[in-house]
Each structure stands twice: as C-alpha cells, then as structure tokens.
Amino acid sequence: MRTAALHFASLLLAGVLTSAMAQGVRAVDEQNFPQIEAGRRIATEGDCAGCHTLDEKKPFAGGVVLQTPFGALIGSNITPDPETGIGTWSFADFKNALHTGRGKDGKRLYPAMPYPAFTKMTDRDVAALWVYMRSVSPIRNRIESNQLPFPFSIRLSLLGWNLLNFSEGRFKPDPSRSPEWNRGAYLVEGPGHCGTCHTAKTTTGADDSSQPLRGGVLQGWYAPDITGDNRKGLGGWSDDEIVAYLKTGANGRTVASGPMIEVVQKSTSNMPETDLRAMAAYLKQVRAPASSATPVAANDPGMVAGKAIYKDSCAACHKDDGTGQPQLFPRLAGSAVVQSDDPATLLRVVMAGTQGAYTKGAPTTPAMPSFAWRLNDQQVADVLTYVRNAWGNAAAPVDSTRAKDSRGAP
Ligand code: HEC
Ligand code: HEC
Ligand code: HEC
Structure with a gap:
C-alpha cells in the first residue's frame, strides 16, 4: 500500500519534472517571471526552436541542418552553456546578433539566421527574449554551424553581402493604419x-x-x-x-x-x-499587381488525358469538381498553391505524397499518397496541367521534363 502510494508520488514528481524539463526552463525565477513569459512568446513568434532545437529534449541546443543554395548551415547552440552555447554572451552581444547580424566579438552571421527580418524587432521584445533565453537550461552540445564550402565559408564574404542586401532598422509603425x-x-x-x-x-x-x-x-x-x-x-x-x-x-x-x-x-x-x-x-x-492568366483549353490533349487520370486517381478524395472535403482533403478549385507560377510544391506533393500538420486543434492527420510509382512523368504533368486549368483555375501547363526532374527531389 505504502509502496504503491510512494510509487504514485514519484510518478507525479517525475511528470512535473519532465514537463518543466520539456519546456527547458530552469528553476523559476519569480521576479523575472512576467518577462520570461513575454520572452517565451517572442521566441514562439520568431520560431527560434525551428532552427535551434533538433531534439525536443534539448531545447535550443542547436543541430538543425539548413540547406541553402550555397551549402549547409547548422543552427547554433543558443542555450546559456558557457562553452558550447551563448553563456558568456552579454545582452549587447545578443541584441547585436538579432539586430545587426554580428555575434560575439563581431562575428558575422550568415543570413540563414533571419536577422534581416529580426532587425525590425523592438528593443523591448529583444530584451524580454534575452531574459527568457537566459532562463533555459544550459546544454553542452558543440555545434560547428558553418558547413559551407569555400569561398562561402569565409565569414568576411558577408561584409559584401550585408553592404548589398542588409539595412538595419527597427519596425516603423504606420500611424495612418489601425x-x-x-x-x-x-x-x-x-x-x-x-x-x-x-x-x-x-x-x-x-x-x-x-x-x-x-x-x-x-x-x-x-x-x-x-x-x-x-x-x-x-x-x-x-x-x-x-x-x-x-x-x-x-x-x-x-x-x-x-x-x-x-x-x-x-x-x-x-x-x-x-x-x-x-x-x-x-x-x-498587402497589395500586389493584379495577376491574370488564360486557362489551357479543355480540349488540349494534355487536359483530356489529365482529366481521365484525375477521375481515376484523385477524385475519390479531392472530388470531381475539385472541391475536396473540408479539414481533410484540400480544395483544388480556386487554390492558390495549385495555380502558383512555380509548380514545385504540386510536383512534390504528387510524387512523394505528404502528411498534414498535427496540431492540438486538428489532431487527425490526413495523408496524400505518393504517385511516383503509379504515374509516369507525362501522366504527372498532364494531371497537374488539368488541375491547374479546370474548374475556373488558370495557370501555365506543367511539362514532363519538369516532372522528371522532380523525381527523387530531397
Ligand atoms: C531560419 C532559421 C533560424 C531561425 C528561425 C533562427 N535562427 Fe538563430 N541562427 C540560425 C543559424 C543557421 C545560425 C548560425 C549562423 C552562423 O553561423 O553564421 C544562427 C545563429 C544564431 C545566434 C548566434 C550564435 C553564435 O554562437 O554565434 C543567435 C544568438 C541566434 N541564432 C538566436 C536566435 C533567436 C533568439 C531566434 C528566434 C528569435 C533565432 N535565432 C531564430 C538560424 C535561425
Ligand atoms: C520555412 C518556410 C516558411 C516560413 C518561415 C513561412 N512559411 Fe508559410 N508556407 C510555406 C510553404 C512551403 C507553404 C506551402 C504549403 C503547402 O503547399 O501546403 C506555405 C503556406 C502558407 C499559407 C497557405 C497559402 C495557400 O495559398 O495555401 C499561408 C497562409 C502561410 N504559409 C502563411 C505564413 C505566415 C503568416 C508566415 C509567417 C508567420 C509563414 N507562412 C512563414 C513555407 C513557410
Ligand atoms: C487518399 C486521398 C487522396 C488522393 C487519392 C489524392 N489526394 Fe491529393 N491530397 C490528399 C490530402 C490528405 C492532401 C493534404 C496533405 C497535406 O497537405 O499534407 C492532399 C494534397 C494535395 C495537393 C496540395 C494542395 C494544397 O493546397 O497544398 C494537391 C495539389 C493534390 N493533393 C493533388 C492530388 C492529385 C493531382 C491527385 C491524383 C493524382 C491526388 N491529389 C490524389 C489526399 C488525396
């Protein structure tokens, strides 16, 4: 009986500990609590975890690989660990990293760290973020963020990049707007x-x-x-x-x-x-110049072939009229993704299939099957040309070379 009660108590305790650990928060500092909370919200807005948390059990310890057109970069360890994280940084170092893209000792950061956007963050938000980042558990995890090939690996090359592309400056509210x-x-x-x-x-x-x-x-x-x-x-x-x-x-x-x-x-x-x-x-x-496109004619051979493939392989989920099924199967009629200038996402979704997002608000995740093994390049091109130009949609046709190139994309 006692052992059972004890066991229960230790389970409870373990639960509390793991949930505190999962959030990566050290012993709660009551005085700073409101600022820690504010900072946590800002870390969420900035999705710092997206690039700096690889393993949920090691929040902000880095390791997420980011592929850029110039090579790979790895999100750094930004926990307060003095040796492998930013434990020895001052607030000024941190603020510089976000606002100017210069880390400790003036180290130039690659813009894969989105400082060209973070430069718009208010001083107040950066200060709250700093308090929060100081409150997370320090984790030892050595990361060499720079995996770029020469000459991109030379941080000095960023001097030119910044001169060309970066202007520092906080967000300026527009008083004429709400x-x-x-x-x-x-x-x-x-x-x-x-x-x-x-x-x-x-x-x-x-x-x-x-x-x-x-x-x-x-x-x-x-x-x-x-x-x-x-x-x-x-x-x-x-x-x-x-x-x-x-x-x-x-x-x-x-x-x-x-x-x-x-x-x-x-x-x-x-x-x-x-x-x-x-x-x-x-x-x-946000205004954009009005865009227009002429749909590919319904009697175009690609459209005719595409329509047949659609009926066969797609309509069961997305419906004959492309209206889909709310919360389950996306609507393709009138869809912006479907009519995008660049069909990269479409090719990828049809070739490789995908799994929807899992969130608290929508806990079931519908899946789109992969068609790479069932449809050849021409068929993939035709069915996509069809969905891009049926039901009032209008967009450039997709050709089979493009479909071929998308096979086995990462
Ligand atoms: C899109 C990915 C991405 C996001 C989002 C992101 N970072 Fe980074 N961050 C990086 C990369 C990549 C580096 C390494 C850059 C380099 O080595 O030049 C980095 C570097 C840093 C550094 C410098 C670390 C060091 O040791 O020099 C700090 C501090 C930092 N990020 C803080 C943040 C904070 C705070 C947020 C959220 C507000 C954030 N980052 C969001 C990708 C990202
Ligand atoms: C890491 C890259 C990335 C970032 C950062 C990002 N998005 Fe997206 N977003 C995408 C991609 C890729 C898609 C297409 C997804 C799909 O086809 O299902 C998308 C789709 C969307 C869509 C749906 C558009 C449509 O017509 O279906 C909305 C709305 C959206 N994003 C809003 C945002 C907002 C707001 C932000 C900033 C808070 C944001 N995104 C940041 C990559 C990103
Ligand atoms: C078994 C049901 C099913 C079948 C069959 C199916 N799909 Fe899907 N499709 C889905 C689901 C579910 C998604 C959303 C998945 C996601 O976004 O992660 C989706 C997403 C898509 C999208 C992306 C839409 C957007 O707004 O991001 C396109 C385009 C698409 N499907 C086209 C097709 C085509 C073309 C076919 C036939 C070759 C097809 N689908 C067959 C279930 C299906």
Missing part, C-alpha cells in the same frame, strides 16, 4: 520572418524587395503568394480561414504541408488568436 494592421505588419515582417520563405530570392539569396510575400521556392517547395492577390494569394480567403490555417494547419480550403507544417506546429499554433487575426488583416492588405 493598431491591428501595425501589429500584423510587425509580426509578419519582424519576428515571424514570413518573407524568408514567401518572398522570392535574388541571385545572392536575399529577399527580392520588389515582390514581397509574392511567393518563393525553397528546398523543392513553393511557399505561395500570401498577399491580398485574388487569384494566387489570400484575397479569396476570409480572415477566419487564415486564422484557422495558422492555428491548426488546416481550414476548409487546404491543409499545410512541407516546411509550413513546422512553422504551424512550432510557431503560429502557439500564438494568441489576436495576433493571428492581426497577421490575417495585414496580409490581406
């Missing part, structure tokens, strides 16, 4: 660094500032246009639909896949709803 719009703009442009994926890149890998948030390619995925554009962007989405997507990874139109799953799981699903609403309000007002 507080909600300004909050949304701050989150999207600053800590949320949404443009890191959703903005096309220049040849040197910087955000192409002439087309903000109008879609970009990363590691074989296409992060679609998230401006207010009616055809390719979020113009047709209601605020509620955007909020549901960011909160749960799914809404009546689509289900998140690829790198957006991580963003939803680690960042947006843990943000307060008011912030998600603010981002939705802002995104819908």
Whole structure:
C-alpha cells in the first residue's frame, strides 16, 4: 500500500519534472517571471526552436541542418552553456546578433539566421527574449554551424553581402493604419520572418524587395503568394480561414504541408488568436499587381488525358469538381498553391505524397499518397496541367521534363 502510494508520488514528481524539463526552463525565477513569459512568446513568434532545437529534449541546443543554395548551415547552440552555447554572451552581444547580424566579438552571421527580418524587432521584445533565453537550461552540445564550402565559408564574404542586401532598422509603425494592421505588419515582417520563405530570392539569396510575400521556392517547395492577390494569394480567403490555417494547419480550403507544417506546429499554433487575426488583416492588405492568366483549353490533349487520370486517381478524395472535403482533403478549385507560377510544391506533393500538420486543434492527420510509382512523368504533368486549368483555375501547363526532374527531389 505504502509502496504503491510512494510509487504514485514519484510518478507525479517525475511528470512535473519532465514537463518543466520539456519546456527547458530552469528553476523559476519569480521576479523575472512576467518577462520570461513575454520572452517565451517572442521566441514562439520568431520560431527560434525551428532552427535551434533538433531534439525536443534539448531545447535550443542547436543541430538543425539548413540547406541553402550555397551549402549547409547548422543552427547554433543558443542555450546559456558557457562553452558550447551563448553563456558568456552579454545582452549587447545578443541584441547585436538579432539586430545587426554580428555575434560575439563581431562575428558575422550568415543570413540563414533571419536577422534581416529580426532587425525590425523592438528593443523591448529583444530584451524580454534575452531574459527568457537566459532562463533555459544550459546544454553542452558543440555545434560547428558553418558547413559551407569555400569561398562561402569565409565569414568576411558577408561584409559584401550585408553592404548589398542588409539595412538595419527597427519596425516603423504606420500611424495612418489601425493598431491591428501595425501589429500584423510587425509580426509578419519582424519576428515571424514570413518573407524568408514567401518572398522570392535574388541571385545572392536575399529577399527580392520588389515582390514581397509574392511567393518563393525553397528546398523543392513553393511557399505561395500570401498577399491580398485574388487569384494566387489570400484575397479569396476570409480572415477566419487564415486564422484557422495558422492555428491548426488546416481550414476548409487546404491543409499545410512541407516546411509550413513546422512553422504551424512550432510557431503560429502557439500564438494568441489576436495576433493571428492581426497577421490575417495585414496580409490581406498587402497589395500586389493584379495577376491574370488564360486557362489551357479543355480540349488540349494534355487536359483530356489529365482529366481521365484525375477521375481515376484523385477524385475519390479531392472530388470531381475539385472541391475536396473540408479539414481533410484540400480544395483544388480556386487554390492558390495549385495555380502558383512555380509548380514545385504540386510536383512534390504528387510524387512523394505528404502528411498534414498535427496540431492540438486538428489532431487527425490526413495523408496524400505518393504517385511516383503509379504515374509516369507525362501522366504527372498532364494531371497537374488539368488541375491547374479546370474548374475556373488558370495557370501555365506543367511539362514532363519538369516532372522528371522532380523525381527523387530531397
Ligand atoms: C531560419 C532559421 C533560424 C531561425 C528561425 C533562427 N535562427 Fe538563430 N541562427 C540560425 C543559424 C543557421 C545560425 C548560425 C549562423 C552562423 O553561423 O553564421 C544562427 C545563429 C544564431 C545566434 C548566434 C550564435 C553564435 O554562437 O554565434 C543567435 C544568438 C541566434 N541564432 C538566436 C536566435 C533567436 C533568439 C531566434 C528566434 C528569435 C533565432 N535565432 C531564430 C538560424 C535561425
Ligand atoms: C520555412 C518556410 C516558411 C516560413 C518561415 C513561412 N512559411 Fe508559410 N508556407 C510555406 C510553404 C512551403 C507553404 C506551402 C504549403 C503547402 O503547399 O501546403 C506555405 C503556406 C502558407 C499559407 C497557405 C497559402 C495557400 O495559398 O495555401 C499561408 C497562409 C502561410 N504559409 C502563411 C505564413 C505566415 C503568416 C508566415 C509567417 C508567420 C509563414 N507562412 C512563414 C513555407 C513557410
Ligand atoms: C487518399 C486521398 C487522396 C488522393 C487519392 C489524392 N489526394 Fe491529393 N491530397 C490528399 C490530402 C490528405 C492532401 C493534404 C496533405 C497535406 O497537405 O499534407 C492532399 C494534397 C494535395 C495537393 C496540395 C494542395 C494544397 O493546397 O497544398 C494537391 C495539389 C493534390 N493533393 C493533388 C492530388 C492529385 C493531382 C491527385 C491524383 C493524382 C491526388 N491529389 C490524389 C489526399 C488525396
């Protein structure tokens, strides 16, 4: 009896300990608690864990590999461990890393660490973030973040990059807009660094500032246009639909896949709803020049072949009329992803299949099967040309070479 009670008590204790450990928080410092909490929220907004936490049991100990067009970089250990983390850093070092891309002793950081966006973060947010980062458990884990080949491995090369591409500066609110719009703009442009994926890149890998948030390619995925554009962007989405997507990874139109799953799981699903609403309000007002496209004719041979393949292989889930099944099978009619200029995501989803995001709000995860083994390159191209141009959709056809190249993509 006593042993059973004891056993129960130790189980309880173990549970409390593991949950505290899982959050990576050291003994709670009561005085700093409100600031630690504020900092934790900012770490969520900035998705610091996305690139700095490989193993959930070792929060912020680094190790996440980031593939860039120039080679691999690894998220550093940013726990307060003095030898392998940032334990010996001062607040000024930390603030510099976020605001200027210069780490301790002036070390130039690669922009895979999104300081070009973090530079917009307020001093207050960075200060709270610092208090939080000091409160997480120090973990010994040596990381050599720079895995780039020569000459990119030379940090001095970043001097030129920064001169060309980086301008330091805090977010400036627009007094003619509502507080909600300004909050949304701050989150999207600053800590949320949404443009890191959703903005096309220049040849040197910087955000192409002439087309903000109008879609970009990363590691074989296409992060679609998230401006207010009616055809390719979020113009047709209601605020509620955007909020549901960011909160749960799914809404009546689509289900998140690829790198957006991580963003939803680690960042947006843990943000307060008011912030998600603010981002939705802002995104819908980001203007883009009106885009138009002429659909491929229904009697085009590719369209005819594609329609037959669609009926056979896809309609069971996505429906004959492309309307899908809310929360389960994405709607393809009117979908921005489907009509994106670059079909990278489509090719990838059809070839490799995908699994939807798992979040508290949407605990079942529907899966899209892989078709790489069932359809040849021409068939994949045809079925995609069809879905891009059926039911009122309009976008450039997909050719079989592109389908071939996407086989076995990482
Ligand atoms: C998209 C990925 C990504 C995100 C998100 C990210 N980082 Fe980083 N971070 C990196 C990479 C990669 C490096 C290493 C860069 C280098 O070696 O030049 C780095 C380096 C750092 C460093 C310097 C460490 C050192 O030892 O020099 C600090 C501090 C840091 N990040 C803090 C943060 C904080 C705080 C957040 C959240 C607000 C964050 N990072 C979000 C990728 C990211
Ligand atoms: C690491 C890269 C990455 C980051 C950072 C990122 N996204 Fe995404 N996002 C994607 C990809 C890839 C997709 C396409 C997913 C798909 O096809 O299912 C996507 C899809 C979306 C969609 C759905 C668009 C549609 O038409 O289906 C929305 C909305 C969105 N992201 C908003 C955001 C917001 C807001 C942020 C910043 C808080 C953000 N994303 C940050 C990669 C990213
Ligand atoms: C067994 C059901 C099923 C079948 C059959 C199926 N899909 Fe899917 N499809 C899904 C699910 C579930 C998703 C969402 C998965 C995710 O995003 O992780 C999806 C996602 C997609 C997407 C991405 C949409 C977006 O908004 O991100 C496209 C495009 C797509 N499917 C096209 C097709 C095509 C073309 C076929 C036939 C060759 C097909 N699907 C067959 C279930 C299915």
